[in-house]
Amino acid sequence: MENExxxxxxxxxxxxxxxxxxxxxxxxxxxLLERPGFSIRARLALVFLLFxxxxxxxxxxxxxxxxxxxxxxxxIEIADQLNNEALQARRFEKNYFLYxxxxxDVLRHIExxxxxxxxxxxxxxxxxxxxxxxxxxxxxxxxxxxIFQLRQLEAPGRDNVVEQRAEIERTLRTHGAELVSFAxxxxxxxxxxxxxxxxxxxxxxxxxxxxxxxxxVYSADFLSRHIIRRLNRLxxxxxxxxxxDLSPIVPARKYRDEFTNLVVALNHMIGExxxxxxxxxxxxxxxxxxxxxxxxxxxxxxxxxxxMLTAAALREDYASLSDDxxxxxxxxxxxxxxRSRKIVRNLLDFAREGEIEMGKLDVRxxxxxxxxxxxxxxxxxRVKAKIDLPENLPPVxxxxxxxxxxxxxxxxxxxxxxxxxxxxxxxADLEAEGGFLATHVSDxxxxxxxHILQSIFDPFFxxxxxxxxxxxxxxxSLGIARRHGGDIRVTSREGEGTTFxxxxxxxxxxxxxxxxSSGFVG
Amino acid sequence: MNERCLQILIxxxxxxxxxxxxxxxxxxxxxxxxxxxxxxxxxRLDEREFDIVVTDxxxxxxxxxxxxxxxxxxxxxxxxxxxxxxxxxxxxxxxxAKGAFDFIAKPxxxxxxxxxxxxxxxxxxx
Ligand SMILES: Nc1ncnc2c1ncn2[C@@H]1O[C@H](COP(=O)(O)OP(=O)(O)OP(=O)(O)O)[C@@H](O)[C@H]1O
Ligand SMILES: [Mg+2]
Numbered sequence: 001m002e003n004e005x006x007x008x009x010x011x012x013x014x015x016x017x018x019x020x021x022x023x024x025x026x027x028x029x030x031x032l033l034e035r036p037g038f039s040i041r042a043r044l045a046l047v048f049l050l051f052x053x054x055x056x057x058x059x060x061x062x063x064x065x066x067x068x069x070x071x072x073x074x075x076i077e078i079a080d081q082l083n084n085e086a087l088q089a090r091r092f093e094k095n096y097f098l099y100x101x102x103x104x105d106v107l108r109h110i111e112x113x114x115x116x117x118x119x120x121x122x123x124x125x126x127x128x129x130x131x132x133x134x135x136x137x138x139x140x141x142x143x144x145x146x147i148f149q150l151r152q153l154e155a156p157g158r159d160n161v162v163e164q165r166a167e168i169e170r171t172l173r174t175h176g177a178e179l180v181s182f183a184x185x186x187x188x189x190x191x192x193x194x195x196x197x198x199x200x201x202x203x204x205x206x207x208x209x210x211x212x213x214x215x216x217v218y219s220a221d222f223l224s225r226h227i228i229r230r231l232n233r234l235x236x237x238x239x240x241x242x243x244x245d246l247s248p249i250v251p252a253r254k255y256r257d258e259f260t261n262l263v264v265a266l267n268h269m270i271g272e273x274x275x276x277x278x279x280x281x282x283x284x285x286x287x288x289x290x291x292x293x294x295x296x297x298x299x300x301x302x303x304x305x306x307x308m309l310t311a312a313a314l315r316e317d318y319a320s321l322s323d324d325x326x327x328x329x330x331x332x333x334x335x336x337x338x339r340s341r342k343i344v345r346n347l348l349d350f351a352r353e354g355e356i357e358m359g360k361l362d363v364r365x366x367x368x369x370x371x372x373x374x375x376x377x378x379x380x381x382r383v384k385a386k387i388d389l390p391e392n393l394p395p396v397x398x399x400x401x402x403x404x405x406x407x408x409x410x411x412x413x414x415x416x417x418x419x420x421x422x423x424x425x426x427x428a429d430l431e432a433e434g435g436f437l438a439t440h441v442s443d444x445x446x447x448x449x450x451h452i453l454q455s456i457f458d459p460f461f462x463x464x465x466x467x468x469x470x471x472x473x474x475x476x477s478l479g480i481a482r483r484h485g486g487d488i489r490v491t492s493r494e495g496e497g498t499t500f501x502x503x504x505x506x507x508x509x510x511x512x513x514x515x516x517s518s519g520f521v522g
Numbered sequence: 523m524n525e526r527c528l529q530i531l532i533x534x535x536x537x538x539x540x541x542x543x544x545x546x547x548x549x550x551x552x553x554x555x556x557x558x559x560x561x562x563x564x565x566r567l568d569e570r571e572f573d574i575v576v577t578d579x580x581x582x583x584x585x586x587x588x589x590x591x592x593x594x595x596x597x598x599x600x601x602x603x604x605x606x607x608x609x610x611x612x613x614x615x616x617x618x619a620k621g622a623f624d625f626i627a628k629p630x631x632x633x634x635x636x637x638x639x640x641x642x643x644x645x646x647x648x
Contacts, residue, residue: 309542313545316546379581382583
């Protein structure tokens with residue numbers, strides 16, 4: 001159910017402007033908070049409730065077993081007494097026959113035994129069966145009867161006393177023996193029931209322990225996975241944010257919990273970082289504009305000079321010129337005026353702080369405009385520009401100003417790296433992984449030593465003397481590329497030159513697929 | 523006035539500059555050769571001596587200062603006039619220090635250059 005943890009993030013487009021950033025943040029906040037809440041607290045409470053139910057059930061079960069055990073033990077006592085009375089009766093019976101003691105004692109014990117038996121008749125019946133119980137009662141009854149007969153024999157004036165006595169004695173013995181063995185059997189059965197109950201109780205405790213163990217393992221595992229998974233997701237998210245993907249975090253699960261508040265806070269942070277980045281991009285651009293302006297002013301001198309020379313010549317020689325010559329001159333005038341206009345417009349377009357407009361862009365055009373902006377810097381350092389871009393490059397999705405800022409920054413860095421002149425090359429190819437257009441901006445300059453290669457994209461990292469570089473050029477450029485779903489890579493050889501590769505996703509491939517296949521979200 | 527007309531070489535990578543200046547100066551009776559490519563101009567300068575060389579300072583490949591040095595190595599009497607962008611005062615100063623006759627800042631009118639050339643011509647006269 002949590003496989004789709006990280007889905008949906010990639011689907012969002014790059015924020016389009018400051019107000020859009022806010023709007024998007026609000027929308028995502030709403031989506032995050034509108035989900036039904038199932039807090040970790042509630043989950044914990046649920047687990048503890050389960051534990052309580054388990055313990056309560058076990059306790060009640062044990063209590064009931066104990067109660068039964070208690071009654072059983074009472075019955076054992078009764079059975080023992082019954083047994084005892086029967087034995088006593090038989091002892092007195094024997095004495096009577098051997099020594100002629102009285103029969104009253106026998107009778108007393110038999111009465112008591114009878115009382116015990118009838119007090120727990122139902123219970124005994126359930127243990128040994130009603131039929132056996134009746135037999136026992138019959139034996140008891142007969143035994144009593146025989147004792148009475150014996151008593152009558154003792155009365156004076158009876159015949160055949162000896163014979164009758166012998167006869168009674170025999171029957172009495174049989175019934176007595178039956179009586180005792182029944183009573184013994186009763187006690188034995190009762191005891192074995194108690195043993196069974198005790199066995200069950202042992203089983204219950206072991207079963208409880210096992211249930212408890214399973215439940216604890218499961219709940220511990222569930223909770224920790226639940227929490228750890230969220231922590232992992234947050235870790236991945238912060239990594240993504242660190243890598244410059246500042247699209248807001250969107251809900252990935254059905255329920256809202258304590259982590260949701262954290263995510264909402266993170267989204268606000270992302271919004272803030274995004275705004276700051278836009279400010280930084282803009283201020284670094286203004287710096288670049290400052291640098292470009294001097295060059296552009298020089299560049300403007302050429303068409304203006306051409307216009308001045310042509311216009312002056314036209315006025316001077318107006319009468320003596322042929323129509324063709326005059327036409328040629330006015331054509332030059334228009335062309336040169338147009339050239340000036342282009343130069344100015346190019347710079348103004350670049351400098352303008354416009355709305356971010358994502359659209360289908362031709363990298364070739366952007367590169368050409370950017371190189372035109374730095375044309376004078378190139379000329380001053382005697383750097384030759386070699387732009388080798390095929391006509392039909394696949395379009396990329398992006399903001400024109402943003403992307404030209406990348407190329408202007410790279411070109412200015414290249415110029416700085418080649419104070420004695422060199423070649424600035426721009427070429428492009430489709431990245432092997434697919435979906436990316438790779439534009440290579442290379443120079444034949446000083447190169448970058450290995451030990452600072454990892455730092456050059458860090459904000460404020462610069463090797464230029466204080467006051468000359470902000471160290472923001474590459475960091476801003478990388479930020480822009482990342483916001484376009486792309487990247488910037490660098491290879492360099494000290495003393496030979498440097499190549500920066502700008503990767504931008506090609507428009508035809510949906511951005512979401514792109515990111516998945518690049519293994520970024522994984 | 524000397525009989526032989528003044529030999530002038532103009533070097534600027536903007537084609538219109540050469541085109542207009544040639545017309546403007548030939549009208550005054552000077553012999554003008556125009557180059558856009560500095561290497562070709564240097565080769566021509568090796569072949570023969572010019573009285574006056576007008577060169578732009580900022581060009582790809584070879585810049586005006588190098589042209590200036592090249593010319594003066596060959597013929598000290600040649601007057602070199604350097605065309606600069608208006609903001610490059612340092613370059614103008616450097617050119618003068620290296621022996622340029624004068625400089626003229628873009629944008630300029632043909633008359634501005636004519637005046638400088640007239641002064642250069644006067645300086646050429648012993
Ligand atoms: N093409 C290059 N060749 C050699 N070193 C480079 C190149 N591009 C960048 N660097 C190195 O990377 C550092 C950081 O570049 P970055 O553009 O971020 O800042 P910066 O150029 O120093 O400052 P700013 O762009 O504000 O002028 C530079 O100081 C330089 O040392
Ligand atoms: Mg830079």
